[in-house]
Amino acid sequence: MKDEVKNLRSYLMTGVSYMIPIVVIGGVLIALSIALSGVEAGTGANVTNPFLQKMLNVGVKAFGLMVPVLAGFIAFGIADRPGIAPGLVGGALANEIGAGFLGGIIAGFVAGYTARWVKSWNVPKQIRPIMPIFVIPLVTTGIVGIIMYIIGTPISGFMNFMTEGLKSMSTGNAVFLAIVMGAMIAFDMGGPMNKVAFMFAAAMIGEGVYTVMGPVAVAICIPPLAMGTAALLKPKKYTEAEKEAGKGAIAMGLIGITEGAIPFAAADPVRVIPSIMVGSAVGAAVAAIGKVGDHAPHGGPIVLPVVDNKIMFIIAVLVGMAVTVIMVNTLKKEVKEEKYEKESDEVSIDFN
Template sequence: MLSKEFIKMNLTGKNKNEILEEMVDILDKGGVLNDKEEYLRVVKEREATSSTGLEEGIAIPHGKTKAVKKATIAFGKSETGVDFNSLDGEKARLFFMIAAPEGTTDEHIEMLSKITNKLLNDEFREKLDNAKTEDEIIKLFNSVEKKENEATIKRDGYVVAVTACPVGIAHTYMAADSLINKALELGVDIKVETNGSVGVKNELTTEDIKRATGVIIAADKSIDMDRFEGKKLIQVPVKEAIRIPEELINKTLNGEGTIFHSSSKKESKTTAKNEKTGAYKHLMNGVSNMLPLVVCGGVLIALSIALSGIKAGAGADVTNPFLKSMLDLGVTAFGLMIPVLSGYIAMSIADRPGLAPGLVGGALANTAGAGFLGGMVAGFAAGYIAKWVKNWNVPAGLRPIMPIFVIPLVSTGLVGILMYFISSPISGFMNALTNVLKGMQAGSIFLALILGLMISFDMGGPINKVAFLFGSAMITQGVPEVMGPIAVAICIPPIGMGLATMIGGKNFEISEREAGKAAFAMGLIGITEGAIPFAAADPLRVIPSIMTGSAIGAVIAAIGKVTDHAPHGGPIVLPVVDNKLMFIIAIVVGSLITAIMVNILKKIKK
């Protein structure tokens, strides 16, 4: 599918859009497109979902549409490279554009897999980078194809593997190809199942699993594990299959790993070690499913408030019927955010039986005002309770109704009882905090510091609500000096995390970098919840960073005697703020501190 007429050795585009247009031109001149503009639109639409920039200077933009006559690959090289929002943050130099006609199942995904398989070879990639002519490119691909076809199985044993990443685009297939490539090199018989964006491909059969010497699970999201009952498993994050495929294959063939038991009560040290990865995987399953609600809800709320404005003493003033409907849609999406987080954490732990108790636990956390931290607690509690009930040894007659009746009913009831006992202490705690704040002097630096820490700690949770409601009450009593530092602290978490993804792209996944743009926009409108996906995914590094930035911003606002006459925050309240310059300085300084601190902490982690 790659010939000389579809190769261009000196791309001249200076940015992502110019490169895409230039690559589409190559395909169009080769006569494989019915509608050039339509194909370009589809490719750009695909890029808007998540960038196809991978790592090591490689990008594989692709599109599947009726505007394509026949499946074709175009290749182009850029000497200087362009910013392509790649996974590693580096400029892309080598571009493969895949054009697939509609109605060809998932041919473009198979072509993508084929290309990434070759590009995982460092020697091949280096030769491709150094090639000067179209003939060299064709010869290079042909020589690799020949070498792959000549490979023979030399070692005893049969390895099966499953690869899966939360987004299901790049790492899923790169991990699969890395394992397959290394197995060919070692002469090992292997079969790899991919759980990607197009669903399960190359699914492992019961016979495959039964015959396998061992199983490699390279996944960052929930997959069907019960089928591996009694098999030796090696469980790692998906990136490990890209980084150390040989080590994983050798360990599997040598009989290393932990025997998997879905109802095992005793866990070996290896299993305990993998449970840490498991907890993170469950959390990320919740975060990745919650993220669309945060973005769409936040953007709808932000637009409706931005187009309506803020009134002194009243806050957001949305009266236009259309904008009110937009606001209601956004609020509805935000209302589902915590239940979805909890539900999908629980589902990752206990599979489908965990979804109902997780959703209910998240809804109860919302009602109790427990915020995203309460939602996380509810999700993990629901998941492990459902898993426990799922493993009950029940009579054979009850087994058919366990997943649809017994497990959801019992686990939902237990989660409800748990959340009931949690909600009462939260209410008492909120009242106690309010009384403490009332005893502090309005306008003091210490009060501003405490309010800044409270606002950013749980972003919509009970501690945040106490601080916000206290500031709002003070406005009605003619003391707007309290709301000034709060208005600054409210917007620093989302603006700071948005800046963090812009200045330290390498430290964030593609989905996080996209969420960073939405978070920044939400911060401008004073929606603290825009930072929740980052805090939920990495609380130990994100929460201290946003608390530090918000606290410093609030203190600067107090020193500058910033006052806010509306119960709202962020730059949108600027018209009703006194001492506007200090208000802006406080936001800028606090946001930069958050952005810099979180990137430093993430680099230390790496």
């Protein structure tokens, strides 16, 4: 059992190690384009300069590869090269159904184990040459596609259920609503729960209520800022790849890109996700107590020009960061750096 858990972590880290450069490239380019353009009340990030628009587009395209690459190389870790194509497709489907990086992890494991199972089939000699280029990817992709579309329906229904729940809570205690939304923002960092909370807060701006987006804007930036800071403060508890990702995460946090924390959460979800959820919830609660308002559908310190009660916004972010940093660095243990990537000159790959 212990060896199997170790294997699961190794497969996961293979995907994370290949995903990190994509996250950094996409996140930093998006952050730069938005930082140089700024945000406006009511519209949020408004990139109009042609060069910055192209920079933003490149960053968005790179970011769009994040989940497919994560899924593809988790599958690669499990089944070698025959797992890559089905994993990539599964990750793309996770993006399409709005399942986020957690959906990508599911897709990667399903693709990897399915491809490994198909590879084990005892087929006639005449069929073996086409197994790695036709049979394995086709059968595996079909199974992954069916599973991803099956989980897509409940995800959509759950998002509608959560939206209605937030609407019912909006007439009650503002601090409790902020805690719930802060935790949702951090839970999947761009996934279904994050999107529900963000879209609800953005809709409230249209109603002239800015004190819902205020706590959400605080919660949005806490995961990447806190995880980047945590890696700087306790470097022995993070891999070299995570420490590099931490620098990009801080840049993304300043611009309100929650996804900057995904490499940390994907590598160690049991410790990281609860830590960022608690930190974001606490930060959002402090913002609600301080009646922080945000006039732009965006988050992070970049929105300060359009924020009501700027001092409390900053305090809320710092408090939430401190909670996450302390919690995650208390929970995490020192790591022994491992090489998770499979190098072609070091690994003998079986195509049959």
